[in-house]
Amino acid sequence: MNTYTLSRQIPQALIETGRMQIQEFLNNVSGLEFVMLCSSDGFELALASKKKLENSGKIAAVSSSILAMVSAFISEINLVGCKTISLNAENGHVVLTGVEHAHYPMLIIAVGSPDILMGQMLYAIKKTSASLAQTQI
Secondary structure, three states: OOHHHHOOOOOHHHHHHHHHHHHHHHHHOOOEEEEEEEEOOOOEEEEEEOOOOOOHHHHHHHHHHHHHHHHHHHHHOOOOOOOEEEEEEOOEEEEEEEEOOOOOOEEEEEEEOOOOOHHHHHHHHHHHHHHHHHOOO
């Protein structure tokens, strides 16, 4: 039997690859404040941040739930494949995107300042997600 089907735990090698990639994402996008990689069931796997976070575990859990709820909503209105959610607030922007790894689906959360270039942020998060989805373990 395939070892992927025996364990849902994400391999440490994939987490380390993710940690390096989200750190690179944080470093390459001006105005980005933090990036988190989470399991699809809402557990923090890796964090890259320019500011101190008090409740990163809660952020991971809530983000996973938000993506699941929006995916259900999208399905109800007959759209397919919710991959990215963008939230705009007075004091910043958040992007949540799924990492569609064949064996270990994950989620990336990125938070940016109010003056971040959203196009650059979206491009970089999609590039990071696609790279992680292709990672072979």
